[in-house]
Amino acid sequence: MKDLGILKYFLGIEVLRSQHGIFIRKRKYILDLLAEIVMVECKPAETPMFPNQKIYMQDDAKLMDKRKYQRIVEKLIYLAHTRPDIANAVGVVSQFMHQPQVHHMDAVMKIIRYLKKLASHRVLFTKNGY
Template sequence: MFFKHSSDDKVAVLIVYADDIIVTGDFEDEIERLKCSLASEFVIRDLGQMKYFLGMEVARSKCGIVISQRKYVLDLLAETGMSGCKPSDTPMDPNQKLKEEENGEQVDKGRYQRLVGRLIYLSHTRPDIAFVVSVVSQYMHSPQEAHLYAVYRILRYLKGTPGLGLCFKKNEQRGIEVYTDADWAGSIMDRRSTSGFLYVYVGAIW
């Protein structure tokens, strides 16, 4: 990632992932110079405004920009055979306390890790599942049936909310607001506390 700032506090950003490149910012002159410089060294194709990148969909409106992973969610549901499942209103049972059961039945470790890995990537635009994903990820080393059921609960929640994402509002202040809190020895396994953070930036919350 490369940043260039102008004297009047504008910025151009160059992001490279393998052979995919994003050129963005509010420094229009520098953005055009970057494109010309790249074109002079490499064979490139300008695809216009970004709509899809690494599983993330970008939608623009008069209100701002929405980043979501709707197709990613639908593909995940299809791959796991959950496309026809009954949606859940919440990603986690608030009364359930996950733990390692002494005689709990083990499940396929590789499959569990792949599912949770996909959910971790999805949580980049879905802060509503971030907490429960962090919970189920604690059992990657030795997953049991109860842990897999919790993952399925997340998938059922996603079934009913595939298009949710982050909304960055136009003309909002660019300052970052941060809120934090913690429970008190909430873990039934080791009595550790769990901290929570909430960030607000140009209208988006995660």
């Protein structure tokens, strides 16, 4: 084994230490996702999903590229582990991975636009006095 020093970045998670505890965030992961799907310059969204939005399978709706949709949603699922604010919206869009339609992708893009606004959001694990 080799001691690599204090953990700073691992599996897309940035680890920041302070006197209050440890912060984790996925800012770089989000920025890489935005660059991959060419949305770095997109307009940020206020919420990950419209309130009371119902997403369902529509008859005769145009289908989306299944692989692209699945790849993006899989990345969002990974992000949801440290971003509880998007967990519900990601759960909704992940239900359509077998046959995504264009309006499903629109919902995914809304989540991504929301992530752009709060890319630096972080989760704090506080010290408990031991």
